[in-house]
Amino acid sequence: MSLIVQKFxxxxxxxxESIKRVAKRIVETHREGNxxxxxxxAMGDTTDDLLDLAHEVTPIPAPRELDMxxxxxxxxxxxxxxxxxxxxxxxxxxxxxxQAGMITDAQHGAARIVDVxxxxxxxxxxxGAIAIVxxxxxxxxxxxxxxxxxxxxSDTTAVALxxxxxxxxxxxxxxxxxxxxxxxxxxxxxxxxxxxxxEEMLELAGSGAKVLHIRxxxxxxxxxxxxxxxxxxxxxxxxxxxxxxKLPEGEESTMEESxxxxxxxxLSQAKITVVGVPDVPGVAAKLFKIVANTNANVDMIxxxxxxxxxxxxxxxxxxxxxxxxxxxxxxxxxxxxxGFESLQYDDQIGKLAVVGNAMRTNSGVxxxxxxxxxxxxxxxxxxxxxxxxxxxxxxxxxxxxxVRAVHTAFGLDAEDEAVVHGGTGR
Amino acid sequence: MSLIVQKFxxxxxxxxESIKRVAKRIVETHREGNxxxxxxxAMGDTTDDLLDLAHEVTPIPAPRELDMxxxxxxxxxxxxxxxxxxxxxxxxxxxxxxQAGMITDAQHGAARIVDVxxxxxxxxxxxGAIAIVxxxxxxxxxxxxxxxxxxxxSDTTAVALxxxxxxxxxxxxxxxxxxxxxxxxxxxxxxxxxxxxxEEMLELAGSGAKVLHIRxxxxxxxxxxxxxxxxxxxxxxxxxxxxxxKLPEGEESTMEESxxxxxxxxLSQAKITVVGVPDVPGVAAKLFKIVANTNANVDMIxxxxxxxxxxxxxxxxxxxxxxxxxxxxxxxxxxxxxGFESLQYDDQIGKLAVVGNAMRTNSGVxxxxxxxxxxxxxxxxxxxxxxxxxxxxxxxxxxxxxVRAVHTAFGLDAEDEAVVHGGTGR
Numbered sequence: 001m002s003l004i005v006q007k008f009x010x011x012x013x014x015x016x017e018s019i020k021r022v023a024k025r026i027v028e029t030h031r032e033g034n035x036x037x038x039x040x041x042a043m044g045d046t047t048d049d050l051l052d053l054a055h056e057v058t059p060i061p062a063p064r065e066l067d068m069x070x071x072x073x074x075x076x077x078x079x080x081x082x083x084x085x086x087x088x089x090x091x092x093x094x095x096x097x098x099q100a101g102m103i104t105d106a107q108h109g110a111a112r113i114v115d116v117x118x119x120x121x122x123x124x125x126x127x128g129a130i131a132i133v134x135x136x137x138x139x140x141x142x143x144x145x146x147x148x149x150x151x152x153x154s155d156t157t158a159v160a161l162x163x164x165x166x167x168x169x170x171x172x173x174x175x176x177x178x179x180x181x182x183x184x185x186x187x188x189x190x191x192x193x194x195x196x197x198x199e200e201m202l203e204l205a206g207s208g209a210k211v212l213h214i215r216x217x218x219x220x221x222x223x224x225x226x227x228x229x230x231x232x233x234x235x236x237x238x239x240x241x242x243x244x245x246k247l248p249e250g251e252e253s254t255m256e257e258s259x260x261x262x263x264x265x266x267l268s269q270a271k272i273t274v275v276g277v278p279d280v281p282g283v284a285a286k287l288f289k290i291v292a293n294t295n296a297n298v299d300m301i302x303x304x305x306x307x308x309x310x311x312x313x314x315x316x317x318x319x320x321x322x323x324x325x326x327x328x329x330x331x332x333x334x335x336x337x338x339g340f341e342s343l344q345y346d347d348q349i350g351k352l353a354v355v356g357n358a359m360r361t362n363s364g365v366x367x368x369x370x371x372x373x374x375x376x377x378x379x380x381x382x383x384x385x386x387x388x389x390x391x392x393x394x395x396x397x398x399x400x401x402x403v404r405a406v407h408t409a410f411g412l413d414a415e416d417e418a419v420v421h422g423g424t425g426r
Numbered sequence: 427m428s429l430i431v432q433k434f435x436x437x438x439x440x441x442x443e444s445i446k447r448v449a450k451r452i453v454e455t456h457r458e459g460n461x462x463x464x465x466x467x468a469m470g471d472t473t474d475d476l477l478d479l480a481h482e483v484t485p486i487p488a489p490r491e492l493d494m495x496x497x498x499x500x501x502x503x504x505x506x507x508x509x510x511x512x513x514x515x516x517x518x519x520x521x522x523x524x525q526a527g528m529i530t531d532a533q534h535g536a537a538r539i540v541d542v543x544x545x546x547x548x549x550x551x552x553x554g555a556i557a558i559v560x561x562x563x564x565x566x567x568x569x570x571x572x573x574x575x576x577x578x579x580s581d582t583t584a585v586a587l588x589x590x591x592x593x594x595x596x597x598x599x600x601x602x603x604x605x606x607x608x609x610x611x612x613x614x615x616x617x618x619x620x621x622x623x624x625e626e627m628l629e630l631a632g633s634g635a636k637v638l639h640i641r642x643x644x645x646x647x648x649x650x651x652x653x654x655x656x657x658x659x660x661x662x663x664x665x666x667x668x669x670x671x672k673l674p675e676g677e678e679s680t681m682e683e684s685x686x687x688x689x690x691x692x693l694s695q696a697k698i699t700v701v702g703v704p705d706v707p708g709v710a711a712k713l714f715k716i717v718a719n720t721n722a723n724v725d726m727i728x729x730x731x732x733x734x735x736x737x738x739x740x741x742x743x744x745x746x747x748x749x750x751x752x753x754x755x756x757x758x759x760x761x762x763x764x765g766f767e768s769l770q771y772d773d774q775i776g777k778l779a780v781v782g783n784a785m786r787t788n789s790g791v792x793x794x795x796x797x798x799x800x801x802x803x804x805x806x807x808x809x810x811x812x813x814x815x816x817x818x819x820x821x822x823x824x825x826x827x828x829v830r831a832v833h834t835a836f837g838l839d840a841e842d843e844a845v846v847h848g849g850t851g852r
């Protein structure tokens with residue numbers, strides 16, 4: 001008997017019909033002899049509707065109360081899902097984050113999981129029931145208050161439950177067939193990835209791939225949880241996200257891997273260039289301390305070699321557009337202290353990243369990348385690399401041409417075009 | 427410093443604007459130097475919408491899950507209300523039934539309060555905060571599950587909190603100005619009642635008066651909680667529901683009372699007549715045991731003197747129309763065993779009740795009642811009395827004429843017509 005954790009996002013439980021469909025699917029897994037724990041998001045647009053309501057009441061909702069409000073969303077979907085399963089003749093019980101033992105710190109809106117004590121879930125499973133758990137929410141022992149996990153919360157709930165219960169697999173159901181080599185809406189010949197290491201998945205998610213939230217991937221990697229990202233609209237096998245040190249039973253570890261797992265793009269970033277920075281030790285530290293104090297999430301950083309004649313250099317970095325204004329303001333205020341010449345702000349950039357575990361042992365990846373971009377007439381403005389990733393920044397309006405060219409150059413194109421569905425849940 | 431519990435129904439918090447209005451009102455009470463605890467219902471039609479959703483999923487929702495679902499309603503309204511108060515610059519914290527210490531038995535959908543442990547509310551008050559509590563909901567220690575109190579739940583929450591916290595008064599805010607001598611939609615010259623004893627209120631609520639739920643009145647009476655039923659749309663003094671043994675400070679106990687407090691009507695009942703019942707001891711007990719086993723809520727019972735020639739009698743009783751079918755079925759099945767001749771079912775009846783504490787010491791009330799009905803050409807089909815109430819049954823289509831005639835006959839008519847608002851919350 002296996003223990004399977006399944007996560008269904010908002011689009012999979014958008015209305016009563018969808019909920020009944022998902023209920024059948026859960027029951028099938030249960031009838032195959034598995035213990036099943038389900039993490040579920042709020043129905044469709046419920047969370048956004050509740051947020052709108054909060055903002056009708058006040059421009060800055062109190063975080064504790066906002067969490068109280070938003071957690072109503074999963075309460076509705078989980079109760080309906082449990083009802084739907086029971087009406088099929090199977091025992092099912094819904095549990096709030098608190099009842100499920102999702103213990104977090106007291107950071108409302110972005111709580112970190114500090115402990116998972118799924119005693120009531122284990123009890124329910126032992127009694128033959130299916131346990132339905134509210135995604136996204138937790139409980140702070142410290143403040144005795146309800147918390148929410150923030151972005152990617154429901155995925156993280158599922159992974160955390162899988163880890164705490166020692167589940168055999170954590171299935172993330174979504175409205176696409178799995179993780180693709182690139183966004184199928186842009187790259188028509190994108191291929192579904194059958195297997196990807198958690199490390200690669202982490203880099204892809206961090207580079208703009210939307211299907212899995214980076215936080216859930218990190219949690220899965222740290223706790224050795226194998227993920228299966230698949231569609232709730234069909235029975236196809238999706239994408240397995242695994243730790244190569246811990247291959248699923250019966251799998252060969254010698255299978256041939258493609259050099260590049262996927263190509264991700266990201267149009268949500270802006271670039272700030274600090275022009276004419278005195279090239280003396282400690283200046284970069286000062287600069288980024290100022291930026292960090294605004295809570296801006298700096299991604300790529302590039303510093304050019306300083307011009308010998310002036311002893312000054314330019315430092316560019318990217319950050320989410322939403323963080324742009326406050327970073328610019330903070331840096332402007334510090335201009336005299338640091339002594340740079342000027343600031344440039346550019347929010348018309350696009351980021352492209354190629355990710356692949358085999359990059360470690362395969363030279364020539366960067367050459368192939370740069371050549372493909374050159375041949376497509378794409379200008380590279382910034383470059384940054386990790387052990388298994390190369391990212392470049394170019395103009396936003398050439399990012400689609402860029403990703404298609406790179407996808408083809410690395411031999412990732414499928415023979416057929418992918419079928420594309422709508423957006424994904426929380 | 428007084429401690430005031432305020433209850434706001436669904437129509438008072440139907441949208442963001444209403445919530446902001448209610449928030450201001452709560453803050454005013456707080457600023458007058460009072461400690462304030464608020465019990466709030468779900469917004470407008472939320473509960474009905476959630477019920478509809480449940481019935482889209484399954485015709486018979488599992489009771490545990492239905493409670494989980496419905497409690498999302500108050501969670502939303504209480505969080506929004508707390509946000510609205512905080513945005514006015516005052517500390518406010520929302521609490522679920524469980525957090526507020528509303529301990530119930532495990533009877534989902536109709537849980538009984540077994541204990542109230544409002545430690546967290548007391549803490550919040552001590553810290554200068556306004557405590558907002560979800561009405562209608564509780565927590566079973568036994569099953570560790572969320573429960574709901576059923577009909578009249580939010581009123582009962584407010585009264586139970588007032589009792590447990592030793593509140594000075596429990597204000598029930600609604601969309602009418604208070605308790606009226608009769609339904610102002612039918613009796614245009616109905617008057618707002620300034621003061622009414624809890625015993626009278628109990629009889630009125632039990633006879634069809636809708637503003638206060640009978641259960642909340644019972645709880646208030648048992649725990650000596652003084653109620654103030656008033657409008658959330660104006661600042662008029664409403665109706666005080668009090669225990670005459672425990673008059674509010676400074677009040678005279680010798681004030682003149684009108685003989686009749688009010689006239690209630692009820693069109694929700696049906697009448698069953700069991701024809702030709704053998705007039706032997708124990709038959710009535712058998713009959714009503716059968717009816718009780720269907721959980722039907724029998725109200726009036728009338729047995730005629732038996733005809734000496736046959737040794738048989740007729741027994742009539744009223745019960746909610748919703749309970750009619752199952753009672754008829756159960757009685758039919760028992761016809762041979764009991765030996766009655768036939769059953770009659772009549773759902774075109776109307777009930778009228780006059781209620782007044784002074785009835786105890788005033789003879790002639792029934793004569794005035796019957797004469798008024800006679801003069802209005804209304805036929806009386808059943809009569810039943812308690813110490814402070816006389817109820818009659820007549821045709822449903824003559825009930826409005828009946829109540830107007832009776833209202834006038836007892837001198838209850840006001841000089842001006844009452845202003846009528848819409849329906850009330852849960």
